[in-house]
Amino acid sequence: MDFSTELDSLQQHLTDARTAAKTATTETTDKIRQRLDKAQVDLNQSAKEAKEKADQQASDARNKWAQMKADAAARMNEAKARVDKRAGEIDAAAAAADADWAEADAVDAIDFAAMAIDSARGAVLSAILTRAEANERAAAAAAKPG
Numbered sequence: 001m002d003f004s005t006e007l008d009s010l011q012q013h014l015t016d017a018r019t020a021a022k023t024a025t026t027e028t029t030d031k032i033r034q035r036l037d038k039a040q041v042d043l044n045q046s047a048k049e050a051k052e053k054a055d056q057q058a059s060d061a062r063n064k065w066a067q068m069k070a071d072a073a074a075r076m077n078e079a080k081a082r083v084d085k086r087a088g089e090i091d092a093a094a095a096a097a098d099a100d101w102a103e104a105d106a107v108d109a110i111d112f113a114a115m116a117i118d119s120a121r122g123a124v125l126s127a128i129l130t131r132a133e134a135n136e137r138a139a140a141a142a143a144k145p146g
Helices: 004-024 029-056 065-086 092-143
Strands: none
Touching: 004 029, 004 092, 029 092
16 A cells, blocks of 8 residues: 555645644734634544544544554554564465555554644644734733723
């Protein structure tokens, strides 16, 4: 499987999030709010697509980062044990099954990363909006006669 497309898509997610954050720092609160609303829609769509993809592949979708880290460590240990066990053995069917398993895990990890980037974009925009509103309120309070 060629992961270039998925990784390119992930890179584009990151670029979009970085651009949104950079641009938002110079925008009005209304424009930032619009960006935040779009980020939430995108995050909801990513979550929906990931769930549908997981359901289609009959895989067990992981929703918690701690669980994913533990699973990744366990899988790495299992993969290493399989490699060690099969050293010297040539079983094409087993190797193909292992490759399918590894590819499915990689796709799941990329999907998770894309959702994490969408979530981070939303959190960054929310923080920028909150700071912009606080600055506006401070400026308004300072402008009020005393």
